[in-house]
Amino acid sequence: GAGVSQSPSNKVTEKGKDVELRCDPISGHTALYWYRQSLGQGLEFLIYFQGNSAPDKSGLPSDRFSAERTGGSVSTLTIQRTQQEDSAVYLCASSPPQATTYNEQFFGPGTRLTVL
Amino acid sequence: AQSVSQHNHHVILSEAASLELGCNYSYGGTVNLFWYVQYPGQHLQLLLKYFSGDPLVKGIKGFEAEFIKSKFSFNLRKPSVQWSDTAEYFCAVGSSGSARQLTFGSGTQLTVLP
Structure with a gap:
């Protein structure tokens, strides 16, 4: 079946602009995660959605970052007033209900964000 | 808070050499452990996972990992690497x-x- 998809695959923006990154999880997956991967670094957790529960936003680095998940499916990560340090690959992952107690996550291809 | 340490940032091997990549974690509770792999130009894929039971787990492409609870380690191994494991x-x-x-x-x- 189809995997996690993300769009755009690449995004170049100017400092100060807002950007929106989209994630389509695998159909039927109830949990959705956003991570950030900076050059030479591991994955940094940003935000986690589980069903209709309030999201866990504990990983968001600043109030310029926000995310929503509509209808329990598609998610959008928004970065306002982008800064150069926001340049990274933004990864989305999802988990099926039966795996959520075991953390197994399926990753999308990522969006490479470059802030000039 | 959890933390994970991978001690080797870059490993260079010749084909047929044996591989062991170290992984140590810090967490006081019961954990689930994973190794993911990212091939050039591709997205993250699950290589293997440990939830419970036999601490020696086998994954795809001949990889295996051993969970040693007393050492808080989950090292990845492969007896003979191939160029495609890059x-x-x-x-x-x-x-x-x-x-x-x-x-x-x-x-x-x-x-x-x-």
Whole structure:
């Protein structure tokens, strides 16, 4: 079946602009995660959605970052007033209900964000 | 808070050499453990996972990992690497019984020379 998809695959923006990154999880997956991967670094957790529960936003680095998940499916990560340090690959992952107690996550291809 | 350490940032091996990548974690509770691999130009893929039971787990492409609870380690091994194993390898830890996020190590870049 189809995997996690993300769009755009690449995004170049100017400092100060807002950007929106989209994630389509695998159909039927109830949990959705956003991570950030900076050059030479591991994955940094940003935000986690589980069903209709309030999201866990504990990983968001600043109030310029926000995310929503509509209808329990598609998610959008928004970065306002982008800064150069926001340049990274933004990864989305999802988990099926039966795996959520075991953390197994399926990753999308990522969006490479470059802030000039 | 959880943390994961991967001690080798870049490993270079010749084909047929044996591989062991170290992974140590810090967490006081019961954990689930994962190794993910990212081949050049591709997205993260699950290599293997440990939830419970036999601490020696086998994954795809001949990889295996051993969970040593007393050492808080989950090292990845392969007896004979191939050029196609060139990739970045990430160790990750999650809290058992929780659907929450994984904590990742910083990754190890493996280069296998033909």
